[in-house]
Amino acid sequence: MQAAADLNPPARLLMGPGPINADPRVLRAMSTPLVGQFDPSMTGLMGETMELYRQVFKTANRWSMLIDATARGGIEAALVSLIEPGDTVLVPVFGRFGHLLAEISRRCEAKVVEIETEWGGVFDPAQVEAAIRKHRPKVVALCQGDTSTTMLQPLAEIGAVARKYDALVYVDTTASLGGNDLRTDDWQLDVVTSGLQKCLAGPSGSAPITIGPRAEAAIRRRRHVEQGIASPADVAGPGARIRSNYFDLAMIMDYWSEKRLNHHTEATTMLYGARECARILVAEGIDAAIARHRLAGDAMADGLEAMGLKLFGDRRHKMANVVGVYIPDGVPGDAVRMGLLQDFGIEIGTSFGPLHGKIWRIGTMGYNARKDCVLTTLAALESVLLANGAKIASNQAVPAALKLYRAAENDARKAAE
Numbered sequence: 001m002q003a004a005a006d007l008n009p010p011a012r013l014l015m016g017p018g019p020i021n022a023d024p025r026v027l028r029a030m031s032t033p034l035v036g037q038f039d040p041s042m043t044g045l046m047g048e049t050m051e052l053y054r055q056v057f058k059t060a061n062r063w064s065m066l067i068d069a070t071a072r073g074g075i076e077a078a079l080v081s082l083i084e085p086g087d088t089v090l091v092p093v094f095g096r097f098g099h100l101l102a103e104i105s106r107r108c109e110a111k112v113v114e115i116e117t118e119w120g121g122v123f124d125p126a127q128v129e130a131a132i133r134k135h136r137p138k139v140v141a142l143c144q145g146d147t148s149t150t151m152l153q154p155l156a157e158i159g160a161v162a163r164k165y166d167a168l169v170y171v172d173t174t175a176s177l178g179g180n181d182l183r184t185d186d187w188q189l190d191v192v193t194s195g196l197q198k199c200l201a202g203p204s205g206s207a208p209i210t211i212g213p214r215a216e217a218a219i220r221r222r223r224h225v226e227q228g229i230a231s232p233a234d235v236a237g238p239g240a241r242i243r244s245n246y247f248d249l250a251m252i253m254d255y256w257s258e259k260r261l262n263h264h265t266e267a268t269t270m271l272y273g274a275r276e277c278a279r280i281l282v283a284e285g286i287d288a289a290i291a292r293h294r295l296a297g298d299a300m301a302d303g304l305e306a307m308g309l310k311l312f313g314d315r316r317h318k319m320a321n322v323v324g325v326y327i328p329d330g331v332p333g334d335a336v337r338m339g340l341l342q343d344f345g346i347e348i349g350t351s352f353g354p355l356h357g358k359i360w361r362i363g364t365m366g367y368n369a370r371k372d373c374v375l376t377t378l379a380a381l382e383s384v385l386l387a388n389g390a391k392i393a394s395n396q397a398v399p400a401a402l403k404l405y406r407a408a409e410n411d412a413r414k415a416a417e
């Protein structure tokens with residue numbers, strides 16, 4: 001057998017719907033030395049990570065921490081820990097990831113009620129309220145940003161409505177946190193999870209989570225410490241045992257508490273990465289990062305429109321960090337993506353389900369929510385489209401995007417004077 005070659009992946013500019021290029025500072029943090037999981041320096045870093053994620057999630061929740069898994073593991077931990085068999089769960093579905101929440105809830109043996117809206121739109125909070133009033137769910141589970149459609153569900157009113165009917169609200173912010181406004185406490189969201197590989201500028205593999213007091217109480221009722229580490233003081237809660245050991249949030253909270261009750265072995269390198277993602281974001285300022293995503297997203301969208309391409313969905317509700325764009329008639333969508341990748345080293349995204357073959361998805365997020373990334377991608381896309389016979393306006397896209405950047409640069413200069 002031949003020896004495996006050096007690991008030397010090609011240099012790519014990742015402008016799809018995530019993952020994106022990690023910030024070099026995050027990769028650097030991830031190459032720092034390992035320490036033992038109960039080393040005071042490690043438990044100190046765990047505490048710092050909790051404090052940083054409180055700021056990222058805009059919450060005072062004590063339980064703001066990490067699940068050692070990709071974002072889907074964070075979703076699964078939240079749902080399996082909240083849902084007891086037979087509970088009713090309401091899932092407003094506006095894209096693929098809403099279906100994922102319903103699918104995981106079904107595996108938890110919930111009675112799942114889905115309400116759907118056409119892909120490309122979002123729900124009016126009144127529609128969600130009507131469904132809550134009718135079905136009286138224990139949990140309302142929804143995405144903030146559904147990457148499959150690029151739409152951002154307004155959440156500000158949904159938490160208060162759910163509280164009125166004593167329902168818990170779970171939100172998946174994998175694709176939106178750090179690039180779009182999210183206020184866990186002001187919006188009364190009970191559990192929120194995320195991932196690193198989009199606006200947080202890291203690799204996938206860690207799922208930040210925050211758990212509010214109402215959700216904590218629901219989870220604590222189900223606390224059953226596993227045999228072998230339980231002490232006589234660890235009396236089992238009255239609720240049904242959580243059906244996953246790995247994703248048992250009651251045990252994971254114990255592990256992140258001062259008790260440090262051993263559960264899994266914390267993924268040290270991912271914790272370094274996740275901590276650095278949050279540290280960078282907090283140092284920039286969460287609202288400044290959101291504004292940077294808004295500017296990059298608008299510049300990309302304006303550039304695409306200036307080329308003569310049509311954007312997908314309701315632009316008023318578009319996520320700041322990703323845009324869907326129709327593949328022009330007669331243009332081979334996959335050949336264009338391949339041309340971008342092979343000739344320019346740029347990746348953009350295809351799409352799923354009913355949108356497959358109809359739209360591309362182009363991201364401007366995390367480390368790549370930058371002017372140079374936007375302009376390079378627009379220039380390369382124009383070139384590949386022309387080479388593939390697309391009837392588009394040439395030499396319009398980059399100036400349209402630059403116009404927005406110049407205006408923002410002028411505003412910043414004036415503000416600094």
Ligand SMILES: Cc1ncc(COP(=O)(O)O)c(C=O)c1O
Nearest residue numbers: 070071072097147174175195204
């Ligand atoms: C909105 C949303 N939720 C969940 C996921 C799943 O994340 P992961 O692939 O990290 O498990 C994704 C991934 O793209 C996503 O966009």
